[in-house]
Amino acid sequence: MPKSVAIIGAGVSGLTCGVLFAERGFRTAIFAEQSGQQTTSGAAGALWFPYDAQPADKVIPWALATYKVLVDLTKDALSGVSMIELRQYCRTGEIQIPDWANSLGSSVISTASPVIPGGVERSLDVSVFKSGFSLRVPLMDTTIYLDYLVDRFQKAGGSINSNVRFGKLEDVDPKFDLVINCAGIGARELAHDSDLEPHRGQVAIVPKIDNLDCVIVCDDAPLMYAIPRTNDCVFGGTNEISDDLAANPATTTGIVAECSRVLKIDNPRILRERVGLRPFRRSGVRLERERLRDGRTIIHNYGHGGSGFTLSWGCAENVFAIVG
Numbered sequence: 001m002p003k004s005v006a007i008i009g010a011g012v013s014g015l016t017c018g019v020l021f022a023e024r025g026f027r028t029a030i031f032a033e034q035s036g037q038q039t040t041s042g043a044a045g046a047l048w049f050p051y052d053a054q055p056a057d058k059v060i061p062w063a064l065a066t067y068k069v070l071v072d073l074t075k076d077a078l079s080g081v082s083m084i085e086l087r088q089y090c091r092t093g094e095i096q097i098p099d100w101a102n103s104l105g106s107s108v109i110s111t112a113s114p115v116i117p118g119g120v121e122r123s124l125d126v127s128v129f130k131s132g133f134s135l136r137v138p139l140m141d142t143t144i145y146l147d148y149l150v151d152r153f154q155k156a157g158g159s160i161n162s163n164v165r166f167g168k169l170e171d172v173d174p175k176f177d178l179v180i181n182c183a184g185i186g187a188r189e190l191a192h193d194s195d196l197e198p199h200r201g202q203v204a205i206v207p208k209i210d211n212l213d214c215v216i217v218c219d220d221a222p223l224m225y226a227i228p229r230t231n232d233c234v235f236g237g238t239n240e241i242s243d244d245l246a247a248n249p250a251t252t253t254g255i256v257a258e259c260s261r262v263l264k265i266d267n268p269r270i271l272r273e274r275v276g277l278r279p280f281r282r283s284g285v286r287l288e289r290e291r292l293r294d295g296r297t298i299i300h301n302y303g304h305g306g307s308g309f310t311l312s313w314g315c316a317e318n319v320f321a322i323v324g
């Protein structure tokens with residue numbers, strides 16, 4: 001068993017692995033160029049939902065394992081995790097309800113009725129949608145959850161070293177006998193992995209929307225989602241292959257217009273725009289052990305695409321199992 005563990009990356013993957021290893025008694029340090037809110041993870045809507053990641057035969061078990069942990073975390077008021085009703089719509093035909101959603105108690109939504117039942121009722125313009133299903137899923141409010149992970153990690157004795165950029169994996173201090181690579185899209189250069197593809201996502205953060213107490217998502221073009229959080233609401237979104245981290249104002253205008261149209265509200269004020277690069281890996285999430293040139297063990301844990309939060313705990317447990 002290793003004595004000391006170095007984790008590269010302070011997004012959701014690195015922080016979750018950090019919590020798991022530190023709480024299980026390993027001397028654990030995280031090294032990252034950026035941390036928490038500044039990372040791709042800080043730009044995410046952070047809803048539990050398997051999306052834009054593969055292969056399905058691994059992604060779904062990791063996602064279901066994560067679901068269980070997140071449900072437990074809803075009991076901690078400080079975690080920023082809560083259960084919310086997700087309403088997933090389709091504009092083009094009959095929506096396919098995945099098997100895993102059936103196993104979590106999904107139900108078909110009638111698009112004939114423009115009213116969301118339960119809680120405070122809100123009218124939606126569902127005339128654009130042909131079909132949909134709903135289910136209850138965990139939502140991680142990134143403005144709270146990432147800090148919660150940092151706090152848990154540090155309370156377990158872990159340390160975070162920000163503003164550290166590694167040129168190569170062997171640059172990690174040799175005093176650490178295990179390295180875990182959670183560099184997200186950064187693994188393209190760091191691990192020379194040309195399979196990684198930046199799936200750029202842009203969102204607009206707007207003030208809380210009155211009476212919106214569920215998540216609305218439509219996956220087919222234009223991708224549209226509205227995610228109510230504790231203090232604001234995330235309007236999305238985009239998914240295109242691009243490295244451009246600058247927010248495009250015209251894209252924001254389009255996102256806000258489409259979300260407002262569906263929610264039947266006037267365009268809200270824009271508080272912030274965020275852009276992140278989903279670390280999509282064509283050959284699937286990379287979770288495997290390798291040997292560094294200096295003989296140390298490295299475990300790669302990157303390439304989670306649009307599902308980094310959804311897979312976080314399942315993948316961290318898998319990393320731990322590989323070590324053991």
Ligand SMILES: Cc1cc2nc3c(=O)[nH]c(=O)nc-3n(C[C@H](O)[C@H](O)[C@H](O)COP(=O)(O)OP(=O)(O)OC[C@H]3O[C@@H](n4cnc5c(N)ncnc54)[C@H](O)[C@@H]3O)c2cc1C
Nearest residue numbers: 009010011013034041046047166184186201276308309310
């Ligand atoms: C708009 C948008 C919406 C999303 N919505 C969801 C959602 O609803 N649900 C969901 O599950 N997922 C969602 N995602 C996807 C999710 O955000 C990513 O899968 C997740 O953030 C990946 O986390 P990560 O920790 O692996 O990588 P990152 O968050 O990118 O973190 C990588 C870390 O590695 C560090 N690093 C990289 N290279 C180096 C280096 N050379 N040296 C040192 N440090 C380095 C970085 O500084 C950073 O700390 C969304 C993404 C976007 C963009």
